[in-house]
Amino acid sequence: MTSVPTITLNDGKSIPQLGFGVFQIDPAETAEAVGLAFDAGYRHIDTAQMYGNEKGVGDAVRASGLDRADVFVTSKLNNGYHRPEDARDAFARSLAELQMDYVDLFLIHWPLPTLYEGNFVATWKTLEEFASDGRARSIGVSNFQVSHLERLAAETGTVPAVNQIEAHPYTTNDEVRAYDRDHGIATEAWSPIAQGAVLDDSVVVKVAEKVGRTPAQVVLRWHVQRGDVVFPKSTTPSRIEENFALFDFELDDEDIQAITDLDRGEKGRTGPNPDVFDHIPD
Numbered sequence: 001m002t003s004v005p006t007i008t009l010n011d012g013k014s015i016p017q018l019g020f021g022v023f024q025i026d027p028a029e030t031a032e033a034v035g036l037a038f039d040a041g042y043r044h045i046d047t048a049q050m051y052g053n054e055k056g057v058g059d060a061v062r063a064s065g066l067d068r069a070d071v072f073v074t075s076k077l078n079n080g081y082h083r084p085e086d087a088r089d090a091f092a093r094s095l096a097e098l099q100m101d102y103v104d105l106f107l108i109h110w111p112l113p114t115l116y117e118g119n120f121v122a123t124w125k126t127l128e129e130f131a132s133d134g135r136a137r138s139i140g141v142s143n144f145q146v147s148h149l150e151r152l153a154a155e156t157g158t159v160p161a162v163n164q165i166e167a168h169p170y171t172t173n174d175e176v177r178a179y180d181r182d183h184g185i186a187t188e189a190w191s192p193i194a195q196g197a198v199l200d201d202s203v204v205v206k207v208a209e210k211v212g213r214t215p216a217q218v219v220l221r222w223h224v225q226r227g228d229v230v231f232p233k234s235t236t237p238s239r240i241e242e243n244f245a246l247f248d249f250e251l252d253d254e255d256i257q258a259i260t261d262l263d264r265g266e267k268g269r270t271g272p273n274p275d276v277f278d279h280i281p282d
């Protein structure tokens, strides 16, 4: 079976560079989808409190017969629980849903700078507690812009292990990626194929024809060669396998550049801008 490269985080832990995302997978169908991903070889699952399907992820891990230590599980703090006492309760609920005594990585899902008096620093300090008691092996953030990361650096002692941000050919997000790289933060690219929107792009299709791979494989390979962590989502068995087959071909510099040049900046986002996003799910 293909072996997925690992990336060493700034806390010494390692993370498989390719995982499986479960955003928008129905809670009732999550265990089956994650089971298919395990069969295909994935050992890294990206879930969140907001997705409502942590239980399905935990069920799949137990049903797989894999050792807990051989699976990397990430979850994320939901937007309604940024206050420290709420974050502590919510984190305990995540572990209960997953039926696990630790997660490999726990993230602040969104910075929410316009809520909670903009105090994501207090939330981050609460995640530091989960890291120090071992219930979160690594901690990080998601959707943090450079200004948010600069504030954490100025006001706290720990550097996030990862920053999970929207990144794909239409929003390369290279400014945040450069900050991450320069400060030892691993970048995780969410919606790596822009939920499918980049797959018909003529440049992507042309590179795919040239290397004899599918558009999705080419775009995911572009992320891998940029050094980012990715976890495409699919509930289609053939695509789950297709998205895992990324390590037996390479793109040349010209292909990489042609795909990077598709960047549309802010206009290319599929999701909201983190500076203004303030949604609290019910």
Ligand SMILES: NC(=O)c1ccc[n+]([C@@H]2O[C@H](COP(=O)([O-])OP(=O)(O)OC[C@H]3O[C@@H](n4cnc5c(N)ncnc54)[C@H](OP(=O)(O)O)[C@@H]3O)[C@@H](O)[C@H]2O)c1
Pocket (backbone or CB within 6 Å): 020, 021, 022, 023, 024, 046, 047, 109, 142, 143, 164, 165, 189, 190, 191, 192, 193, 194, 195, 196, 199, 216, 217, 231, 232, 233, 234, 235, 236, 239, 242, 243, 271
């Ligand atoms: N931190 C955050 O704020 C945040 C936000 C969004 C996402 N994420 C994470 O990132 C993960 C991935 O992002 P995403 O789920 O938004 O989008 P994505 O992985 O870019 O795209 C998923 C979509 O593409 C389709 N697809 C998957 N593989 C394909 C292939 N080989 N060919 C054609 N179509 C394909 C899927 O359809 P089918 O399922 O029908 O096959 C699904 O509609 C999420 O699951 C989640 O873990 C995090």
